[in-house]
Amino acid sequence: MGADRRGFEVDPWQLRWCGLDLEALRRTESIFALSNGHIGMRGSFEEGEPVGEPGTYLNGYYEKRELPYAEAGYGYPENGQTVVNVTDGKIIRLLVGDEPMDMRYGEAREHERVLDFRSGTLRRSTVWTSPTGQSVRIRTERLVSFTERALAAIRYEVEPIDNDLDLVIQSDLLANEPVAKRGDDPRLAATLDRPLVAEFAAARDFHAVLAHHTKRSGLRMAAAMDHELEATAEPRCSVDAEEDLARLTIAVDVAKGDTLKLTKYLAYGWSSQRSTPALRAQVDAALAAGMETGWDELLARQRAYLDDFWSSADVEIDGDPEMQQAVRFALFHVLQAGARGETRAIPAKGLTGPGYDGHSFWDTETFVLPVLIHTVPMAAADALRWRHSTLDLARQRARELGQSGAMFPWRSINGEEGSGYWPTGTAAVHVTADIADAVIRYVAATGDEQFEKSCGVELLVESARFWADLGHLDSAGIFRIDGVTGPDEYSALADNNIYTNLMAQRNLLGAVAACERHRAVAQRLGVSDAEIGRWRDCAKNPAMPYNADLDVHEQSEGFTRYARWDFAGTPAHNYPLLLHYPYFDLHRKQVVKQADLTLAMYLCPTAFTPEQKARNFDYYEGLTVRDSSLSACAQSIMAAEVGHLGLAYDYFVESALTDLHDLHHNVPSGLHIASLAGTWSCCVAGFGGMRECDGELQFAPRLPEALNRLAFRIMWRGSRLSVEITRQEVVYRLLSGDPLTFRHHGHRHTLAHDPQSLAIPDLPSRPTPEPPDGRAPYQRPGDRSL
């Protein structure tokens, strides 16, 4: 197994990092974060220090803070939300002799960490010699349970190597942990000073509980811990709890070669409504259940959960071991972000770090949900139920801005708009259509009528009302939406952004179809025939600006008339441009932050001819700088569709290594969940050519040169399907469920119990377009040994 430049060893089912690199600590803490979508724990060391950013997060648990404005304006959101680093239960401090185990002192002779995608655990093994020459081997393993949502557990083992030792273990619950002040990069989070107010603390035997609430948002939380100890000598134990700290202390002599084993069980709960006694009861009960289940069984359940996940979601890659690992790493983290959110949002960073203040964006619906829809559909439905639960706030926001229907926030934790920067916040209205799009895709892929009736129709109706009001039909009957920001934030407040217009059209037509399927629900929502007629009229002819001289679509009206950005004169260190140039300048030039029209061509494939797609792709390729991690995957997918397979592979690599190689230099504040999800989409929608059109599943697979074989699995209406692509042919297999019809390169087939082998048509060759100067796709370091 070779190690790449970024320190991770290449292995198909795990991620291993050897050695202690203090510089890389924050980055590896994000990468080694564990989560089940409800609880998130960064991969910080049990001993508490050294530490980069010691995060523990509960999905939806936030503090409110004022959004300051130099000049206020009507409709500006007044309050922002920031994810809270809650009570840290990961800490297990160790004293060897009288030396605190701290790898900055003494010598870490061996040290490795392994994130295992099948066991769903983070393991660590360290041999440490204290400054006074005492050596211990420490092995730890931790999990955040996929099956027991409120529970996490850590096994901590210490073995004296050269002689008998006096050891002291202190297992903590620590609230209001100190965190270092963060910089002023807008992608980071606000630093909250001691956000938790103590309400209750108790301890007895091996058990302790702390309850707190936040100062301004008033959310309550409780954390509890309990332990099992295996030691050969009689230990001396004590337990204490004060406002922000509960501690179990165990002092014990351990003979050379013996192992001291401590298993720590942790339970978390939070609520905006429940009382402290109720929350205490909740975490105590979760803990009791966890102890009853026991460490071995928790491990076994974690493994079984993941076996099941991989059996319907795995992607196999032959020919590029690093990409095999990267794709599984990506899927594992996407699962961790969404698995047990249960009507909470999926933040842009999942629960791996405080970046973007813990907010959710359109990243969820446009990038993450397509993966979950086809792998863990229930998790996708849950995320959409969260949006549904925020509908009142979205209606209120629409009213506030003088619009009908519902207008969803650009970024949020609780459903309220949390963006204080209007042009690339509130004005990015496409998020409302992106949510509708995810509803349409979810229902098409699952046929989940119950969801549609209880949430889906209402989401579609309220969002359609917003579009019908926001846009207008001009004298020629063309539906225009003016003054909005599309996905490309380097163009703002533009007229007729094609992405927004097409997604709005999809939203309007989706609402019409849903109301026709569910007339009683539509009636309850007050939808009249006249309203449906209006949606139809709006959807008939959306404005799609076109430059006939260049023979390409305009991302938004007038865009192709702007001056080109001076790419040749922009030094590499001035990317991302948003940190080095004023928006004032970016907004009036042809420079694209992230796939915009290119993304529209992927998500609305029938709105463009194949020739238009090819020409548009090539044109925008020369302008797109990929200052957002959301771009490479969309470019890869469309590069594959228009026939640039090599380029598609390069962007796939870039998307897949965004976090593992820290390509945007901000992994320390959390992973890029959308880009990780997009890595799956590169394989399935890009090389697999998967699209859903009018309820029909379509594939157009092609294998890139770099690979010998690519196989993936997806769920479609309760059936599990595998697609295996080799150089000449594709084999489709029904793994379980009912037969289904699908298209392969345009031709319809039915897949029943016999596999279908189908040939791949030739690909006409076309010259590969050039990216902007200095913005070629990421190249992996050549000295890598695979």
Ligand code: BGC
């Ligand atoms: C991108 C947005 C994205 C946000 C969170 C920004 O840099 O431009 O499209 O939603 O990051 O990932």
